Amino acid sequence: MTASTEPTDKRSLRRAFVASLSGTTLEYYDFAAYSVAAATLFGTLFFPSGDALVGTMAAFSTYAVGYLARPLGGFIFGRLGDKLGRKQVLVFTLLLTGIATFLIGILPTHASIGGWAAVILVLLRFAQGVGVGGEWGGAVLLSSEFGDPKKRGFWASAAQIGPPAGNLLANGVIALLAAVMSKAAFESWGWRIAFLLSGVLVIFGLWLRMKLEETPVFKKIAEKGEAPTAPLKEVFTKEPRALIAGILVRVCPDVLYSLFTVFVLTYMTTELGMSRSEGLTAVMIGSAFQLFLMPAAGALSDRINRRTLYTVGTIAAAVWPFIFFPMASTGSFLAVAVGMVIALAIHALLYGPQAALITEQFTARLRYTGSSLAYTLAGPIGGAVAPLIFTALLAAYDSWFAVALYLVATAVLTGIGIALSRQAPEEEPVVTTAETVEVAR
Structure with missing residues (x-):
């Protein structure tokens, strides 16, 4: 790299990092806003019944729809990302998720239009899931393909x-809205503000992404005419082990995250008698620590074996619920907050290096499709059904112990995925042919 090109390359790298971060932040803001509302509000507003548990289960069912829709997004946008490029696809995914979230903000409730409210809500949640399903793989490649492969984590x-x-x-x-408004006002219309804000955030995200260039890796693939014509078929026929490994390594982190950001909100209010605001605050504190722990864990995985680090995180994830729930049973907000911070720190240890671990399993020309499929196909067996299973286990056994055992089972699946995965050579991305080695470089 010459002195004349280095500033531009560094500027492109920083811009790609910010665009990747901001884009996924905006899309997960949309996804998280729904998750919080499902745990605290939507059971009453869209699925009213005389049984609070039934309403919560119904709301969590639409939460699951968002995960179940992700594979469709992975299939559609992953394929397009390897054929057309990373940048164009990421504009479409941001628009899809943002518009769906905005429409949720103006959607009439069951009291206004009856059962159609639930039907439309499910469709909009499905659209959210499709957008997020196509987002992750491209966002990861956007930043990693501009950077040094030795610092991919x-x-x-x-x-x-x-x-x-x-x-x-x-x-x-949502916590701010709940704090400054009366309970009646917040449950009547105040919650909508959180969803309507998505429109403003999407405009900002689009502005960032439209200013980006295509990644150097895809440019070289396109120049050499190496873009795949049937990336889905190639991933399933030529790289099945990579796909299975990528799916399984996501299962435990997804379930862990659902446990401590979605189900715990319900557990704290129904089982521990704590307020909704206390639950949201505890999640916020844990999430704030993750902002720094995610990149730190990614950087750490560049220095030590990524698979070893992931194994340590998986074991910690399996053990922590057996410590957290006895702590939480005291009803102390401090105990719950500390437990949440540690739980999400464990999640960061897994999630920080996860993007690099998954993407480096696939060749450069199939990386968007392979990564997107691994990410999205893990959802139906991981995060999609986790809140439903947690709620059902708690209702059936009236004990957190069954919930903890379920997380242990998912940790076993992730352990199998780690065993199937491979560590990429430090000097170059994972590739299979001499031609694609040159392209990836």
């Missing part, structure tokens, strides 16, 4: 900071 973590940042922003907005 750090640069790829830009997209990983998005979920806690979006979660923090969504919880913060």
Whole structure:
């Protein structure tokens, strides 16, 4: 690299990092706003019944729809990302998620239009899921393909900071609205403000992404005419082990995150008698720490074996619920907040290096498709059904112990994924042919 080109390259790298971070933050703000509302409000507003548990289960069912829709987004946008480029696809995913969230903000409730409210809500949640499903793979590549492959863990973590940042922003907005408004006003119309803000945030995100250039890796692939014509088929036929490994390593972190950012809100209010604001505050504190822990964990994975670090995080995830729930049972907000910080720190240890671990399993020309499929196909067996299963286990056994055992089972699946995965060579991305080695470089 010459002195004349270095400033431009560094500027492009920084711009890509910010665009990746901000884009995923905006999309996960949308996703998290729904998650919080599902745990605290939507059961009553859109799925009213005489049984609070039934209403919560119904609301969590629409939460699951967002995850179940992600594979469709992965199939559609992952394929387009490897054929057309990273930048164009990321503009579409941001628009899709943002518009769906804005429409939720103006959606009439069950009291106004009856059962159609629930139907439309499910459709909009589905659209959110499709957008997020296509977002992650491209956002990861946006930052990592501009950066040094030896520092892929750090640069790829830009997209990983998005979920806690979006979660923090969504919880913060909803907590602020709940604090400054009466309970009646907040439940009547105040919650809508959090969803309507998405429109403003999307405009900002689009402005950032439209200023970006295509990644150097995809430019070289396009110049050599190496873009795949059937990326979905190639991933399933030529790189199945990479796909299975990528799916399984996501399961435990997804379930862990659902446990401590979604289900715990319900557990604290229904089982511990704590207020909604206390639950949201605890989640916000834990998410704030993740903003720094995510890139730190990504950078750490560049220095030590990524698979070893991931194994340590998986074991910690399996153990922590057996410590957290006895702490939380005291009803002390301090105990819950500390427990939440540690839980989300463990999640950061997994999630920070996860993007690099998954993307480096695939060749450069199939990386968007492979990464997107791994990310989205993990949802239906991980985060999508986790709140439903947690709620059902708590209702059936009236004990947190069954909830903790479920997380242990998912940790076993992730352990299998780690065993199937491979560590990328430090000097170059994972590739399979001499031609794609040159392209990736």
